[in-house]
């Protein structure tokens with residue numbers, strides 16, 4: 206997706222050979238026009254699959270997930286990383302190790318919002334080692350729902366997550382795939398990989 210790649214090049218900041226900061230349009234300040242385009246692009250890639258819910262993880266997945274859900278005409282759900290007073294029981298839970306924060310969170314969603322009748326699109330801002338996607342898959346499987354695919358805004362092709370998911374036969378669509386951040390240079394895979 207060219208407008209996203211342009212934004213990554215112009216506004217992304219390479220923090221290390223494996224981490225890029227995109228706080229200017231996705232992870233802190235949010236570009237709503239770009240989010241709308243992202244939502245429309247994901248909807249066009251997954252529209253034939255009979256999706257009933259879009260599932261993401263708080264907080265950075267929420268903006269693109271909401272716009273994708275809007276375009277698909279279905280609800281978006283975000284898994285919470287902390288239990289709240291109003292959300293203690295009746296939950297599906299899983300553990301996710303965060304690549305950027307180097308901590309493990311127990312993520313959860315209410316059993317009220319996912320059932321075996323659902324066909325769910327997982328969406329996240331980044332795909333690195335696939336831990337977040339793995340946790341979200343676990344929540345879906347606990348509910349008896351099925352997985353339609355995984356939608357990723359920025360995939361880091363030099364980490365293993367994409368390969369692991371595709372090897373399981375899951376349809377993974379990434380809008381920008383980075384092949385390297387070495388020497389603070391942002392390089393994209395020329396051909397986007399999709400299953």
Ligand code: 5GP
Pocket residue numbers: 223224225226227232262265302303304305329330331332333334335336337338366
């Ligand atoms: P994974 O679970 O696939 O290892 O990592 C994906 C999660 O870690 C995403 O939800 C995202 O929040 C975070 N993440 C991974 N790599 C990066 C990165 O290079 N930059 C930013 N901003 N977040 C990342």
